[in-house]
Amino acid sequence: MKYEDNTYVTRDGVYYEGIIREIKRSRNTFQPIYEAFTNALEAIKIREKENNGFNGKILIKIHSTQNTDGSLTFSKMHITDNGIGFNDEEFDRFNTYKDFTKGFKNLGSGRIQYTHFFDTTRIKSIYESNGGYREREFVVSKNKNFLQHKSIVFHKKDVEIEAEASSTTLTFEGLLDSNLASYHNLNDEILKDALLRRYIQYFCLNKKELPEITIEHYAFNERENISKITESDIPEIDKSEDFQIHYSKVSPDASKVESADEFETFTLNSYKLDKSFLKHNDLKLTSKNEVVQQFDINLVSLAKNDVIEGSHFLFLVSSDYLDNKDTNERGEFHIPRFDEFQDQLNMFSDREIILDDLEYKLGETVWSLYPEIEKIQEKHLTDLNKLKEMFLLPDDFDSDIDISINDSSKKILEKFYTVEAKKKAELDSNIKDSMDRLNHLDTTSDDYSALLNEEIDRIVRVIPQQNRVELTHYVARRKLVLDLFSLILNKKLIVQNDGSRNNNEELLHNLIFEQKSTITNKSDLWIINEDFIYFQGVSEFQLSDIKYKGKNIIREDLSDKESEYITSLGQKRLDKRPDILLFPKEEKCIIIEFKSLDTNVSDHLNQINHYATLLRNFSIPEMKLTTFYGYLIGEQIEPHDVRSHDADFIPSYEFDYLFRPAKKIAGMFNNEGKDGSLYTEVLKYSTLLERAKNRNEIFIKKLTGENTEEAEDDETLF
Incomplete structure (x- = not known):
């Protein structure tokens, strides 16, 4: 077909304004660059077939202007290749929407992406014709003038010239979205990296015949830098394997999905790349030797962050099936999952490749290529089992949820608790249904007793299931707290060893009852005594600031002698801060003091006595504090040393602590x-931990059905 100069190119039945609305702007902002680069590679390939020994070249020039603040703004880009050029045949294909004749399976829609990103795309192409050369120049745009003429291509000229070889220069100008930072920040190094990642499959497959690729960056027409993509930049394919996937089809009676005899062949190429280049393991489909960025497929055999011998893996899947599946928006095609195909049979053809089958077969193939991945899988299984143990998850919990190898512990727990919440809602609903049915029972009917017993049986079955879920969460949380207690006690926390902080006493204090807190029922005081979480109390408050039932516990009507004593010897006795005070009821007070792991507890035996004395004498009359219970807790406790300081302390026979039955206050x-x-105990953190673990272990054994004789014996101790 002959194209006239200075004319808009049109096609019968092609309405470009509608096509532009139909083919959306690509989510990948570099898509027009990739389209032009692909065309350059294809033009070179065609010329290579016609000229043995031909050396292809692609030159990309990025032009930027510099702003007053030193930042750069994208101006334009030239992409030049020495391929076959836009002769009449190639130009005719360029102007034919959904052209299927080209060997590279292009659909003629790449130029639509040009129009979505740039106001004008100018193309000058020299091509060989009848023993000489001609130059064709045309412009691609979707601006008003073009669409009014039902076109996106304006053919400026096609003239005979003197030349030595064919070539094409494409120029992008007028960035439509001025806020696209990806273009304003673009330079030669960034584009080189993007091209390497995008065309890794093509580059690897054509490594020995790669064209000379040069990228230059200009600012105010001065070249700032230059980069080249050479054979040394291209990794070798580490391993390659072909495999087959059978189509799934609708059964003759349209009632189910079954496997068909027909299949497609896929190729898996794997690249073992340094983790500094490839940030995580990845699996990508490819179309026409380009990586398809927009399609998500799961790598089921290897987590994204797994590292093997300092490397990550890139797995690329190619197939004629994928090339033929590609759409007008380039790289955006759909492969249904099994559930989708089964639920919406009418929306698909009578047979389809199913994505679940493809993922499963890919996982098998990856395992066969890299047996060392099995060790990584074993680690993930070990981590999953640790998670089960830590949170008391049932052994079969993963049968109810879809766990991916890439799921974090948080994600796994979210999935589990979501399923549990649904189960709990169903249990609640069953209880409500039973209660509703009770309203309809007739006590005078003959079957009243039978119906009543039936509803009671239903409720009795449901309530234990519901309570078990709540109890499991309760016990699992306690187990985590005790694990943390153990880490602090053994100085295993990072914060205890990185030099930033080494206050073991404060860490333990906050674990048991957060400092400056008054909410005992959300504390972990149960570690000391189960009852303590039910008492009112305070943590790390000055005596003068403590309130009980809304009132300050220290009297305001102190006599002169009392005030004199409080500040005698230069002290401020009511400014003292007991670690924890609890008030079970009137007349009683529990005083808890923590000492650091390295402190000799014997040196502080009188501290609780002193606090009790201040509270006995200066608290408000309503409290009538006369009975005190003291707990002095540390780790460095020598029983003989304690008794040498105060012989009234007596060693306990069973639980490794000392107690003083009574001390006058x-x-x-x-x-x-x-x-x-005052009754006082002196005990170790490790003793507290052991006691609490024993109590919690009894619950765990009850929940898991391990109600052994040993557990029953332990239960009687506490």
Whole structure:
């Protein structure tokens, strides 16, 4: 077909305004560059077939202008190749929408992406004709003038010239979206990296016949830098394997999906790349030797962050099936999953390749190529089992949820608890249904007793299931707290060893009852005693600031003598901060003091006595504090040393602690002659931990059905 100069190119039945709306702008902002680069590679391939020994070349020039603040703004880009050029045949293909005749399976839609990103795409092409050369120049755009003429191509000229070889220069100008930072930040190195990642399959397959690829970056027409893609940049294919996937088809009675005899052949090429180049393991489909970025497919045999011998793996899948499946938007095709195909049979052809089958076969193939991945799989299984143990998850919990090898622990737990929530909702619904049915029972009917017993049986079956879920979460949380307690006790936390902080006492204090807190029912005071979480209390407050039932516990009507004592010897006795105070009820107070892991506890035996004395004498009358219970907790405890400081302490026979049954707490000033009494225990953190573990283990064994005789014996101890 002969094209007239200075004319808009049109085609019968082709309405470009509708086509442009139909073919959306690619999500990949470099898509027009890739389209032009692909065309350059194809033009070179055609010329290579016609000229033995031909050396292809592609030159890309990125032009930027510099702003007053030193930043750059994209101006234009030239892409030049020495391929066959736009002769009449190639130009005719370029102007034919959905052209299927070209050997590279292009659909003629790449130029639509030009129009989505740039106001004008100018193309000058020299091509061989009748022993000489001609130059063709045309412009691609979707601006108003073009669409008014039902065209996106304006053919400027096609003239005979003097030349030595064919070539094509494509120029992108007028970036339509001025906020596309990916273009304003673009330079030769960034584009080289993008091209390497995009065309890794093509480059590897054509490594020995690769054209000379040069990328230059200009600012104000001065060349800033130059990069080349050479054979040394291209990795070798590490391993390659062909495999087959059978089509799935609808059964003759349209009731189910079954395997068909027909199949497609796929090729898996694997690249073992340094983890610094390839940030994570990846599996990609390819179309026409280009990586398809927009299609998601799961790599089921290897997690994204797994590293083997310092390398990540890129697995690329190619097939004639994928090339033929490609759409007008280049690289955006659809392969249904099994459930989708089964549920919407009418939307698909009578047979389809199923994505689930493809993923499964790819996983098998990867395993066969790299047996060392099995060790990685074993690690993931070990981590999953640790998660089960840590959170008391049932052994078969993963049968209810779809766990991916890329799922983090958080994601796995989210999936599990979502399923559990649905189960709990169903249990609640069953209970409500039973309660609703009770309203309809007739006590005078003959079957009343039978119906009542039936509903009772239903509720009795449901409630234990519901409670078990709640109890499992409760016990699992406690297990985690005890694991953390153990890590602190053994100085295994990072914060205890990186030099940033080494306050073991504070870490343990906050674990048991957060400092500055008054919410005991959300604390972990159960580690010391199960009852403590039900009492009112405070953690790390000055005595003068502590409130009980909304009132300050320290009297405001102190006598002169009392005030004098409080500040005598330069001290501020009511500014002291007991670690924890608990108030079970009137007249009683529990005082808990923590010491660091390296402190000799014997040196602090009188500290609790002193706090009790202050509370006995200066608290408000309503509290009537006369009975105190003290717990002095540390790790460096020598029983003989404790007794040498205070012989009233007695070693416990069973649980590795010392206790003092009673100590008088002096009643002074207004309380003179009305002494209080203090019971005190001195015990190790490790003893607390062991006690708490034993108690929690009893719950765990109950939940898991391991109600052994040993567990029953333990239960009687606490």
